[in-house]
Amino acid sequence: MLVDNKYKKKIMSGKKVTTIRYGSYEAKPGSEVYLVITPSDTAIAKVRITKIEKKKVRELTNEDAKLDGFSDVRELMRELNKIYGELYGDDEVTIIGFEVVKTFESGIPLKWLKGLNYKEPEEIVELFFKNKEKLNIAKDTEFILQRVREEGLGKAVRTFGPKKVQQALLKVYHALYDAGLI
Structure with missing residues (x-):
């Protein structure tokens, strides 16, 4: 809305x-x-x-x-x-x-939600950490997700930039999807 x-x-x-x-x-x-x-x-x-x-x-x-x-x-x-x-x-x-x-303290860009099929970034992060042994995700992507998990989306975006965070979330979303986990 x-x-x-x-x-x-x-x-x-x-x-x-x-x-x-x-x-x-x-x-x-x-x-x-x-x-x-x-x-x-x-x-x-x-x-x-x-x-x-x-x-x-x-x-x-x-x-x-x-x-x-x-x-x-x-x-x-x-x-x-x-x-x-x-x-x-x-x-x-x-x-x-x-x-x-x-509420989303830092806000979530609408295009991110669309790209994640309206799953919230934190939801993707938690699904990743529950299932990471089943997925083949690069360490740099995991590192970014760990920061999102520990510090929140806003701080991770300020640290790594919006493009890197968005790419990490999309990689993990697609890996979870391909594995039948979402």
Whole structure:
């Protein structure tokens, strides 16, 4: 689920627990999705969808606005009109309620998640160390993964650079996949 970076603090602090989208948005309550901030396309959290509610624009309330991180419905409408163009009373919106399940302190680039088939880097690292005797992985790749395991993804990226860390994760992901372990 994409959101603008300007909402990151409100989401992480719990002041924004919904997002309102123009038109129909299909999702099932209980499903988990990555919350990706734009324009950097970085996953900052995994969230669980708590509700999906369709309304006409004229039916939006101050309570809807507050759950979305705004002071009142007028402020909410100003923002929605900036994003979608002028909305009218009969236009349909979808209110998506969510709760943060897991945060990613350093963020995870969306393209990394796509390349890892939406497995989190730490999950790949742990699967590797549980199964490393079954895999043929170079020592330099193992060293990078050990640093991710011990220090976290952000610090490993700062130490080795994003390209080396991404390549190490992809090598291991494919080795795990080829071995039938994921």
